[in-house]
Amino acid sequence: MFNKVIIAEDHQSVKISVEHTLKELDISGTQYAYYCDDALLRLKKAIQENDAFELLITDLSFAEDGREQKISDGAALIEAAKKLQPDLKLIVFSAESSPAVVSKLFQELDIHAYVYKGRRDTIELKEAIEALQNGKKYLSPEFRMALRTKNAHDFSAYDLMIVTQLAEGTRQKDIPAYLQQNGAKASSLSSVEKRLNQIKEALGFTKNEQLIAYCKDNKII
Amino acid sequence: MFNKVIIAEDHQSVKISVEHTLKELDISGTQYAYYCDDALLRLKKAIQENDAFELLITDLSFAEDGREQKISDGAALIEAAKKLQPDLKLIVFSAESSPAVVSKLFQELDIHAYVYKGRRDTIELKEAIEALQNGKKYLSPEFRMALRTKNAHDFSAYDLMIVTQLAEGTRQKDIPAYLQQNGAKASSLSSVEKRLNQIKEALGFTKNEQLIAYCKDNKII
DNA sequence: ATCCGGTGTACGGGAAACCGTAAAAATTAG
DNA sequence: CTAATTTTTACGGTTTCCCGTACACCGGAT
Numbered sequence: 001m002f003n004k005v006i007i008a009e010d011h012q013s014v015k016i017s018v019e020h021t022l023k024e025l026d027i028s029g030t031q032y033a034y035y036c037d038d039a040l041l042r043l044k045k046a047i048q049e050n051d052a053f054e055l056l057i058t059d060l061s062f063a064e065d066g067r068e069q070k071i072s073d074g075a076a077l078i079e080a081a082k083k084l085q086p087d088l089k090l091i092v093f094s095a096e097s098s099p100a101v102v103s104k105l106f107q108e109l110d111i112h113a114y115v116y117k118g119r120r121d122t123i124e125l126k127e128a129i130e131a132l133q134n135g136k137k138y139l140s141p142e143f144r145m146a147l148r149t150k151n152a153h154d155f156s157a158y159d160l161m162i163v164t165q166l167a168e169g170t171r172q173k174d175i176p177a178y179l180q181q182n183g184a185k186a187s188s189l190s191s192v193e194k195r196l197n198q199i200k201e202a203l204g205f206t207k208n209e210q211l212i213a214y215c216k217d218n219k220i221i
Numbered sequence: 222m223f224n225k226v227i228i229a230e231d232h233q234s235v236k237i238s239v240e241h242t243l244k245e246l247d248i249s250g251t252q253y254a255y256y257c258d259d260a261l262l263r264l265k266k267a268i269q270e271n272d273a274f275e276l277l278i279t280d281l282s283f284a285e286d287g288r289e290q291k292i293s294d295g296a297a298l299i300e301a302a303k304k305l306q307p308d309l310k311l312i313v314f315s316a317e318s319s320p321a322v323v324s325k326l327f328q329e330l331d332i333h334a335y336v337y338k339g340r341r342d343t344i345e346l347k348e349a350i351e352a353l354q355n356g357k358k359y360l361s362p363e364f365r366m367a368l369r370t371k372n373a374h375d376f377s378a379y380d381l382m383i384v385t386q387l388a389e390g391t392r393q394k395d396i397p398a399y400l401q402q403n404g405a406k407a408s409s410l411s412s413v414e415k416r417l418n419q420i421k422e423a424l425g426f427t428k429n430e431q432l433i434a435y436c437k438d439n440k441i442i
Numbered sequence: 443a444t445c446c447g448g449t450g451t452a453c454g455g456g457a458a459a460c461c462g463t464a465a466a467a468a469t470t471a472g
Numbered sequence: 473c474t475a476a477t478t479t480t481t482a483c484g485g486t487t488t489c490c491c492g493t494a495c496a497c498c499g500g501a502t
Contacts, residue, residue, distance in 0.1 A: 011316070012339070012343050095316075121233045121234045122237065125234075166430040209429050213442075216434055
């Protein structure tokens with residue numbers, strides 16, 4: 001049974017609903033943060049006071065609003081929180097609909113649940129919390145199929161460099177210089193061409209413009 | 222004083238919060254729809270029963286979830302609702318942060334208020350409703366500056382055709398044929414090249430990839 | 443009718459991207 | 473350590489794109 005929970009969520013409307021949901025589950029020791037930095041601070045403080053949180057529920061994207069923040073999104077918050085407190089349970093509560101992104105959360109950040117903001121989200125949030133209390137993981141139904149059919153192409157850090165440069169207007173023939181500066185293994189123009197071809201081939205594309213559109217649509221860059 | 226209000230919102234968590242907010246404003250005749258089609262249906266029915274709604278609060282993006290829908294987003298819902306009932310007051314309640322999109326809502330759909338889902342959104346929603354009751358319009362503070370510095374480039378339908386084709390992988394030299402089929406005035410390769418140059422020039426870009434990235438980021442395509 | 447500015451089109455030289463091939467370098471296997 | 477395999481790089485020909493110039497067309501104003 002969770003008792004001490006912290007929510008990181010920048011939408012006041014959502015925060016209020018989560019508040020209600022937790023109340024319905026008789027979870028009382030709940031704190032809220034509108035900023036990731038604030039959430040991390042509270043986590044630290046709780047540890048120092050020997051009364052650590054048991055569960056973090058966080059959104060993924062946080063809007064900037066002038067206040068300078070060290071941590072700008074939920075993924076980074078989770079990473080920092082895990083370092084601070086490895087046993088912390090993690091629920092991501094987000095409207096992110098890209099299976100690629102969600103899959104990454106489970107694989108790389110090892111979160112315990114993903115709840116998709118949708119037409120049943122408060123119900124699903126309850127289900128997720130209950131699942132965690134039983135030592136299980138939880139994934140919103142919408143994603144249970146999607147995650148199996150994984151990405152047609154896994155973008156490596158190397159791929160990301162290239163695609164990002166393209167999207168920023170760097171000429172293909174100038175990318176080798178950039179790669180060299182950033183210490184990438186294969187940094188010849190041929191390699192860049194070959195890799196781009198492989199990626200486009202894998203995705204069934206023919207033009208760079210198409211690839212950029214795809215990456216933007218899927219939040220890859 | 223509003224009395225009969227309808228909410229179109231596909232996030233249960235947000236819907237619950239809006240519910241509370243309206244209750245706090247002593248607005249009782251409130252209905253909710255998780256789908257745009259449902260919202261439109263209720264609007265129609267209310268008119269037939271001579272008890273039309275006074276205010277529509279709607280999100281912009283609605284997730285698809287298997288159920289086939291005629292209207293798939295808030296903008297289309299507003300358009301349909303206006304046709305049905307021109308005097309209906311319109312509040313858009315969304316997390317959309319692109320000034321270009323919000324600007325369009327006011328200019329082309331003539332909405333009365335835009336409330337940005339953020340750290341003060343329930344408060345702002347109240348302010349918006351009160352503003353409307355006083356015959357005023359409302360825009361979330363975050364946008365009040367941004368809307369003045371409008372887009373560096375206004376994309377015409379013609380521009381959109383070209384950029385969309387690019388993003389779909391059509392070769393530049395094949396775009397003229399497409400334009401001709403779709404009855405665009407200028408359909409020569411030269412014209413396409415020239416127009417693309419003008420757009421990129423206006424935005425300070427040099428490469429198509431950059432332009433596609435920009436369009437995706439700003440929800441232009 | 444003439445003169446315009448704006449807009450669409452045609453063409454051509456040069457740059458960049460595309461694509462296949464083959465050499466060179468680095469890894470791995472035996 | 474050498475052979476074999478994979479990865480990276482180099483190079484050349486072709487296509488596409490880029491960009492400047494020049495011409496044709498059209499509606500409006502003189």
